[in-house]
Amino acid sequence: MAPGEAAVMRYTLLGRSGIRVSELALGTMTFGEDWGWGASGETSAKLLDRYADAGGNFIDTANVYTGGTSESIIGSALRGRRDRFVLATKFTAQTVPGDINTAGNHRKSLTRSLEASLRRLGTDHLDLLWVHARDNLTPLPELMRALDDQVRAGKLLHVAVSDWPAWEIARANTMAELRDWSPFVGVQLRYNLLSRSPEAELLPMARELDLAVVAWGPLAEGRLTGKYLRGEQGRLNRGGWDWSAGTDDRVVREVVAVAEAGGWTPAQVAYAWLRSRPGTVIPLLGATTEQQLTTNLASVDVTLDPDALRRLDEVSAPVHGFPHDVMAGEEMTAFVYGDEWRKVVSRPVPDAHPDRESLGLRR
Template identity: 50%
Template sequence: MHYRLLGRSGLRVSELCLGTMTFGTEWGWGADKQESYRLFETFGKAGGNFLDTANRYTEGTSERFLGEFIEADRDHWVLATKYTLKDRNGDLNFAGNHRKNLFRSVQESLKRLKTDYIDLLWVHMWDATTPVEEVMRGLDDLVSRGMVHYVGISDTPAWIVSQANTIADFRGWSPFVALQIEYSLIQRTPERDLLPMARALDLAVTPWGAIAGGALTGKYLRGENGRVPTHSIRRNDKSMTIAQEVVNVAQELGVTPAQVAINWTRQRDQVMVPIVGARTTQQLLDSLGCLEFSIPPEYLGRLQEVSKIELGFPHDFLRSDGVKDVTFGGLYNQLHNHRS
């Protein structure tokens, strides 16, 4: 396992992050405590130090398990958790990005995690209600108090993240150092704005869903059932075509489809730390196998081609022959190709 700097910080994190949404059986498909510990131990023995959870994962069980697992060597682990999602039905202030829920949620996470501090606190998703200044000031207060070391943001439009970090920089508050988004061969729309923004603002990206809920392992091609409904974007005709190419590449390289899918996200031209989750130790060992190889350029080209998307307006418009020739002389196209 190699290590990366987490965006515009000096924090060292392993090149894979262990997602622990599967720690606990409350949602009907996770791992019990014994298997969860095996997953944790396997990841640690492979050199991993970066752990990701959330206040709502398996109704708090994920945090409780992690709190016990890391207690013996707390300072070794880079522990990330999230706030935003409701953890009491019928009470409006037990959800959202606002200051009251922020402090309440973090204090309860600290108790479950049996720790005095959180290394990285994610805003789990944008609530479209709380002012950006309130969120950034609240997060900075937590950092100033030593309850949180760094802050990141997940599942939020690019313009809001840009606005938030601009305000934080202007005010001298703690900025976001990382961005968590869904990103895979099946879900490449972040390439329109989120990924260029992350590169420009020096945010590390921790993509979730690199294997698209198992779709990119080829299991639906084999007729297996899963938690992904048949009408999902992960199971439409285009997705199945992409999954088949992933399987083909994996067979030609002598690796597994999951390893190919994860490595595709790792081999972008910016800091990418994929979140890998598993319900069994064998699944995690399979994912960790991605560290043993890189996808050669010719195979990357095949994967890029089969999964390509339209960037949409204004990107496609600005790259069109008419615009680039008479307005920019090809400058926009050159810059975009350089960045991507």
């Protein structure tokens, strides 16, 4: 992309819905300074404008981001143009310390949280509501029926789920389909070149159920920018979570090498790699400055060639464990599908088999 040339945003479908969303979503956990870091309200509004000017239309927030300030900033910034955007927020986490029923996925928590979010966002409905996390105390039928009630009431268009195991998402959607309730249309999960464990169960599940995948932490909390290799300081342990555990600097160095060869930034390479994954994978953009956002938006015009993708895939290859390790390989594939399995191109074979792409197999 030439200097000064605008990035060309493209669009995809939000899972099984017909809603068109931009290929990069705007994450707004940085909107507001209530947590001691992040962007001011004025800067946050400029970030949203810059994202919209680039063609972005998918805004992601949560009821607890900066104590609700994120939603308030968005509501103010979207005044008069709210319907141009696909607006999503989340519920589950406690909103009032000491009030036990302001946490969880039960009907009371959902209703109370949703009404508060709608007020802060200045709208009468949401395009998408994420269930932020699994609450094992709330029966799954209660949650799915309560979500469907809000859809039927016109306060939600669609529902989705974040940070759940694959088996329970599949169970929830099966239940919703059997009972004519609203199924999840998307799944939000942590996915990047340093965290590829979702490829074992979650991503195959998402492709099978036609769920859009929204990838949070696409830069591994800044590690994939290469700044820690340069000795810069950051917040790898922000919030008390050690996101750096188990990472490998070899992956970061390969990202930097690919970026230097292509004339890109390492962050642009990390975003481009996510966009190259099978199915619908939508990276979340997070930024605190306009320059940072502009640079990352330009990743939509970065296309990694087969050699670069191979190098990145190989250096970051995850170990999926059982049963994937047992069932991978020529011997076990032939054991299950027969010795002439290569002639069968109309049926799927295990994701782990190296020849599945060259044969044009479904997954």
